[in-house]
Amino acid sequence: MMILKIVKLVILFFAFFSTLVLSDSKTKLIIGYGDHDAAPYAIERAEQLYDGIIRDIITEISDELDISVSYIKTPRKRIERYLENNTIHLVLISNPAWLSNSEKLQWSDTLFIxxxxxxxxxxxxxxxxxxxxxxxxxxxxxxxxxxxxxxxxxxxxxxxxxxxxxxxxxxxxxxxxxxxxxxxxxxxxxxxxxxxxxxxxxxxxxxxxxxxKIQAALSPNAPITMVQFNQALKKLKDQGVIAAILRKYQIE
CATH class of the missing domain: 3.40.190.10 (Periplasmic binding protein-like II)
Known part of the structure; x- marks a missing residue:
């Protein structure tokens, strides 16, 4: 019986360890947002992003691409630098005319107007x-x-x-x-x-x-390609998911 228990514990340990490894091996995308993203773009609770258009759309995109995401609060004046040096990988609510280094970044298809x-x-x-x-x-x-x-x-x-x-x-x-x-x-x-x-x-x-046009800005060396992002975005738009998110906040 003791040997059987040990075997079960070993199996459980390796199953748990394998889960951690798989979780750690997932591509991780770092999303920048800030106070300039007023509600309903970003809705915070206790200084943490917990709701809003940015989180809702990124959640859907990450599910489609099977990646994990994290959010970093980024002052507006640092967005260009942080994107260029890969401190953050993506800013969802943007436009090439708004960023001084737009030619160095990758730009998505239009999310909405x-x-x-x-x-x-x-x-x-x-x-x-x-x-x-x-x-x-x-x-x-x-x-x-x-x-x-x-x-x-x-x-x-x-x-x-x-x-x-x-x-x-x-x-x-x-x-x-x-x-x-x-x-x-x-x-x-x-x-x-x-x-x-x-x-x-x-x-x-x-x-x-x-x-x-609202477009996502992707850093030059992001862990995903703009082709991947745009494919996921097109699917969500075709399925009416983006429109549903906008309706959720009564703004469409």
Missing amino acids: EKDKMVVRADNPKTYQQILDFRGMIIGTIRGYKYPTLQPFFDKKHFTRYDVSNLYVNLIRLELNRIDALVDADILINYQLKQVKNAEIFKVLALTVSQH
Whole structure:
């Protein structure tokens, strides 16, 4: 009986060890995200990413590719460097126009379309039909972000850029009249205004500042290829998975 027990223990040990080896041998992809990825792109609990569009899409992609993933909180100003030196492998919510080293990175097919919108206070009686109508205003923006459509106007001092860390802070500043308007993605604005208790004091303007394709940025030496990523993405889009994730956050 003792020999039988020993044999069983040995079998269990090797089974457990084999599981660990297989787990460790799985390809691991490191995902970068940060405070600039406002909800519903990234939703944190106790400083850990636990929900949101980034996590949902990456979970589906990793299941398709049979890889493991980890998340590293990355300041916006370090994204280019971290991608280039492989500190992180992938940033999901991006666009070549936003990163200074875009030509050194690999870019995915389009995940979805994002539109930049302006928000003003609801008690603002003015009409805004074109960007020039914002002349003389202080515009709330996100630190480290590029706004190709607005930049020429910032350069010519038509209006002033005021950077903060995220959309929520800009909404507070707009409520307090510290800024005259804010610019951000429609996806983020729609979600945030569903969360705040004073949404009625804000007005989302019909004017679209710009629209852009959301694409994933992959580091030059990532452990997966862009072909693999795009194949998984196409399958998820064809199956309606990406659309379902967007609907989950009531933003499609």
